[in-house]
Each structure stands twice: as C-alpha cells, then as structure tokens.
Amino acid sequence: MARAVTSAGRVVEILRELILDNTFPPGARLAETELAEQLGVSRTPVREALRQLAAEALVELPPNRGARVASWSLDELESVFELRATLEPRLTGMAAARAGEADIAELDELATRMLAVGSPGPDQDRDALVPLNTAFHGKLVRLADAPAFAAALAGAVRTPLIMRNFHAYDDASMRRSLAHHIEIVAAFRAGDPQWATAVMTAHLRNARAVMLRTVAPHSVQRDEQTH
Amino acid sequence: MARAVTSAGRVVEILRELILDNTFPPGARLAETELAEQLGVSRTPVREALRQLAAEALVELPPNRGARVASWSLDELESVFELRATLEPRLTGMAAARAGEADIAELDELATRMLAVGSPGPDQDRDALVPLNTAFHGKLVRLADAPAFAAALAGAVRTPLIMRNFHAYDDASMRRSLAHHIEIVAAFRAGDPQWATAVMTAHLRNARAVMLRTVAPHSVQRDEQTH
DNA sequence: TGCGCCTAGAATGCGCGCATTCTCCGACGA
DNA sequence: TCGTCGGAGAATGCGCGCATTCTAGGCGCA
Numbered sequence: 001m002a003r004a005v006t007s008a009g010r011v012v013e014i015l016r017e018l019i020l021d022n023t024f025p026p027g028a029r030l031a032e033t034e035l036a037e038q039l040g041v042s043r044t045p046v047r048e049a050l051r052q053l054a055a056e057a058l059v060e061l062p063p064n065r066g067a068r069v070a071s072w073s074l075d076e077l078e079s080v081f082e083l084r085a086t087l088e089p090r091l092t093g094m095a096a097a098r099a100g101e102a103d104i105a106e107l108d109e110l111a112t113r114m115l116a117v118g119s120p121g122p123d124q125d126r127d128a129l130v131p132l133n134t135a136f137h138g139k140l141v142r143l144a145d146a147p148a149f150a151a152a153l154a155g156a157v158r159t160p161l162i163m164r165n166f167h168a169y170d171d172a173s174m175r176r177s178l179a180h181h182i183e184i185v186a187a188f189r190a191g192d193p194q195w196a197t198a199v200m201t202a203h204l205r206n207a208r209a210v211m212l213r214t215v216a217p218h219s220v221q222r223d224e225q226t227h
Numbered sequence: 228m229a230r231a232v233t234s235a236g237r238v239v240e241i242l243r244e245l246i247l248d249n250t251f252p253p254g255a256r257l258a259e260t261e262l263a264e265q266l267g268v269s270r271t272p273v274r275e276a277l278r279q280l281a282a283e284a285l286v287e288l289p290p291n292r293g294a295r296v297a298s299w300s301l302d303e304l305e306s307v308f309e310l311r312a313t314l315e316p317r318l319t320g321m322a323a324a325r326a327g328e329a330d331i332a333e334l335d336e337l338a339t340r341m342l343a344v345g346s347p348g349p350d351q352d353r354d355a356l357v358p359l360n361t362a363f364h365g366k367l368v369r370l371a372d373a374p375a376f377a378a379a380l381a382g383a384v385r386t387p388l389i390m391r392n393f394h395a396y397d398d399a400s401m402r403r404s405l406a407h408h409i410e411i412v413a414a415f416r417a418g419d420p421q422w423a424t425a426v427m428t429a430h431l432r433n434a435r436a437v438m439l440r441t442v443a444p445h446s447v448q449r450d451e452q453t454h
Numbered sequence: 455t456g457c458g459c460c461t462a463g464a465a466t467g468c469g470c471g472c473a474t475t476c477t478c479c480g481a482c483g484a
Numbered sequence: 485t486c487g488t489c490g491g492a493g494a495a496t497g498c499g500c501g502c503a504t505t506c507t508a509g510g511c512g513c514a
Contacts, residue, residue, distance in 0.1 A: 042468060
C-alpha cells in the first residue's frame with residue numbers, strides 16, 4: 001500500500017491496522033489526546049483519522065463522548081458472511097471470464113504456496129497464510145474489474161475476526177479451504193465461471209461454519225479498556 | 228434523519244445533500260475556506276466533514292490539493308447497478324420472509340401513492356416520487372435486517388443520478404417501475420420470496436436500461452467549476 | 455512566438471488553546 | 485445502604501494562525 005504523505009493519512013493506516021490486529025479490541029476507547037501523544041502528532045490529524053474510520057464503520061464516534069472501536073454482534077458478523085457469500089462468488093465468476101494466462105499463473109502460485117504453508121503438519125504456518133490469502137482474494141477483486149463490488153467488499157472485509165483468523169480452522173476445514181483455492185485456479189484454467197462461482201460459494205460457507213463455531217460459544221460483544 | 232448535534236456532523240449532512248442534489252456537480256472544487264465562510268463555521272469542522280465524505284467516496288481528497296466532488300465513469304455507474312442488482316433482489320427476498328401484516332400494509336400504501344403521483348398524465352409529479360421511492364426501498368432494507376447488506380447498499384446508492392432521477396424515465400419504463408412496486412407487495416402478501424426477488428431483479432434491470440439511455444449519449448465525466 | 459523559470463498569492467496541513475460537555479467520585483439526605 | 489446531587493478533572497468541539505505546498509501569471513531566453 002502506498003504510504004500516505006499526510007499525517008492524518010498515516011494515522012488512519014496505523015489505527016486501522018491496530019484495530020484489525022485486535023491490538024485495540026472492540027469497545028476499546030480511543031482517546032484523542034493519548035493517541036496524539038503516542039503517535040507524535042497533534043490532535044488535529046488524529047481527529048480527522050477518527051472521522052474517516054468512523055465513516056468506514058471501524059470506530060463509533062458519538063458526539064462529545066470520544067471514539068471507541070466498533071463492536072460486532074453475532075448477527076452482524078453473520079450478515080457480513082452473507083454479504084460476502086453474495087458478492088464474492090459472483091465476483092469470482094466475473095474474474096474467471098477475464099483472467100489471462102499470466103493472471104492464472106499468479107493465482108496458481110499463490111494457491112500453491114498457501115497449500116505448502118497451510119497444510120496441517122509440522123511446517124504449518126497459519127500466520128503466513130494471511131498475506132497470501134489477502135493477495136489471492138485481492139487478485140480476484142482486481143480481475144473482476146467492478147469498482148462498486150470492490151468497494152462494497154472492502155467494507156465487509158474490514159471486520160476483525162474475518163480474513164485474519166486462520167487459527168480457528170480445524171484440520172479438515174483448513175484442508176478444504178486450501179483445496180478450494182487450488183480448485184478455483186482449475187476452474188479458471190478450464191474457462192468455467194460457473195465452476196469458479198460454485199467453489200467460491202463453498203469456500204465462504206466453509207469459512208462461515210468455522211466462524212460460527214468460534215464465535216458462538218463466547219459473546220462477541222466486549223467492552224474492554226486499554227490502560 | 229436525526230439532526231446532528233455537532234457542527235462537523237451538520238456540515239456532512241449539508242454537503243452530502245448538496246452533492247447528491249447536483250448543486251455541486253462532479254468535479255466541482257470544494258474549498259475549505261469558502262465552505263467555512265458560507266456555512267458560518269471555521270475550517271476545522273469543514274475539514275472533518277470532507278474527510279468523512281471522502282471515506283464515503285463522495286469526494287476526492289488528494290493531499291495538498293483540496294477536495295473535489297468525485298466523478299463516476301460509465302463503467303463505475305454500471306458497476307453500481309450490477310452491485311444493486313446483486314444485493315437488492317436477495318435483500319428483498321429476505322424482507323419477504325420477514326414481513327408482517329403491518330409491514331405489508333405500509334409497503335402497499337407507499338406503492339399505491341407512488342402509482343398515484345407517478346403515473347403518466349396531468350397529475351404526474353416526478354419529484355414527489357423520490358421520497359416515496361426512498362421510503363419503499365428503505366423499508367425493504369430495514370425488513371431484511373441484514374446490517375452488512377444495508378451498509379453496502381447505502382454506499383452504492385450514494386451516487387448521483389441514481390435513485391434521484393425519475394425525470395429520465397419514459398412513460399413505458401415509468402409504468403413498469405410503478406407496477407413493480409405493486410407486484411412486490413403482492414409477492415409479499417403471497418409469502419413468496421422468490422417472486423419478490425424476481426420482480427426486484429426486473430425492477431433494477433429496468434432502471435439500468437433507463438440509466439444507460441440517459442448517460443450513454445453524453446459523457447459522465449465533467450470538470451465544472453462553481454464560482 | 456513559444457517554452458521554461460521564478461515569484462506572489464492563495465490554499466492546505468496541522469499545532470495550539472479556550473469554551474463546553476461529559477465522566478467520575480465524594481457528600482448529603484432519605 | 486442506596487440513590488441523588490454537585491463539583492473537580494479531563495476530554496471533546498472548534499476557532500485561529502503559521503509553516504509548507506500548490507497554482508497562476510509574468511518575465512527572460514531561445
């Protein structure tokens with residue numbers, strides 16, 4: 001990602017990363033003064049950054065009451081998956097129709113590397129999966145070349161616990177997930193958008209099942225402080 | 228809509244309305260100093276508002292270069308319709324499954340009033356359609372009770388020329404559009420989500436055709452100034 | 455006449471400080 | 485003991501001003 005040239009832009013990137021990393025958990029207070037001090041800028045760029053993040057639904061910003069990291073209820077998380085399950089398969093189909101040889105090779109490379117580092121066993125490295133997975137899905141989004149879809153999806157993916165949590169996968173689900181990437185590449189190679197669409201649907205349903213098992217037991221709503 | 232209590236919040240609402248109203252056309256410059264003066268506030272809340280609107284993709288905000296109203300290419304507009312055509316039918320189906328008697332009566336009322344004020348003839352009032360139409364679609368969104376869908380859709384609808392332009396409809400398209408609302412209510416009453424889904428798909432395809440006829444002739448990209 | 459450099463003006467980026475509002479906590483009364 | 489009231493401290497809302505960057509127009513030179 002291109003480094004922002006303004007202070008406010010940098011603060012946005014830093015805060016977004018910290019929120020998605022769960023360094024600031026849902027409900028955590030984001031005090032302007034404190035953040036400004038820690039980041040070495042004045043309150044002004046921090047305020048602007050918080051406004052932008054509020055528009056992205058990453059933080060809540062009630063008037064006169066300071067900013068907190070947004071919380072997602074189970075219903076909302078399910079809704080996010082439902083949204084992805086609606087958008088991504090269709091988007092994958094569009095991508096399949098447009099992918100050239102070089103694109104397919106790139107996806108193949110990513111899927112293969114994910115299979116290598118993600119397969120259950122002594123060499124498994126779940127954290128290494130995150131950037132590869134992001135790259136894979138990002139490539140599909142770019143191939144589809146549908147700006148509004150990309151924007152809508154970006155909003156949906158901007159949710160903690162999503163796209164960033166491979167530790168929750170049991171071995172069987174993980175194997176399925178890795179196989180899906182490979183199969184999507186096969187569908188691309190076969191020039192079969194419907195096949196690709198179907199696999200992506202399965203991919204997301206699998207991810208949804210993992211999420212439900214992870215989140216259902218404990219509550220998602222939290223109200224931690226960070227002092 | 229609840230009035231914002233902060234200056235920055237009010238500025239956001241005012242600017243958003245002015246942009247969607249096409250008072251500030253795509254490409255128009257939004258100078259902080261000038262806006263602050265006109266709105267009777269300092270530059271600080273204006274800056275924050277512009278940041279938020281930039282996050283909503285309503286304005287472009289390149290560093291050190293001031294804000295301009297975002298432009299939408301034909302491709303992007305088509306993509307917006309594609310997105311709506313993907314989300315709204317599904318969302319309508321969900322709404323159909325949840326609607327109670329009172330909800331259906333409310334939708335019926337809206338659809339009937341739209342038919343009354345929108346039907347071609349001497350009493351036609353295309354501007355009166357806008358709030359009714361917004362209310363109808365908004366009711367569907369609320370009924371579906373899918374927060375992520377609602378957010379994604381809100382982003383898509385925040386585009387000039389969309390949902391606000393009934394003047395572009397020819398008589399036949401207008402009659403179809405009005406009939407669709409009535410038919411959706413019928414599908415709800417019949418408890419048939421698939422029927423509702425299908426009608427909504429047709430509704431959006433019809434709207435898309437109108438848009439293409441409207442926009443295709445002239446370019447959408449513009450670069451006006453407002454001084 | 456056309457191209458490039460340079461300067462004046464204006465606009466943005468952001469630090470700073472005061473007025474207002476909120477939160478927390480102790481005192482008072484039921 | 486519980487609930488209400490009130491004040492001190494802290495945080496937010498926003499106006500203001502300076503440093504930096506961009507833009508426009510004029511001048512010199514090829």
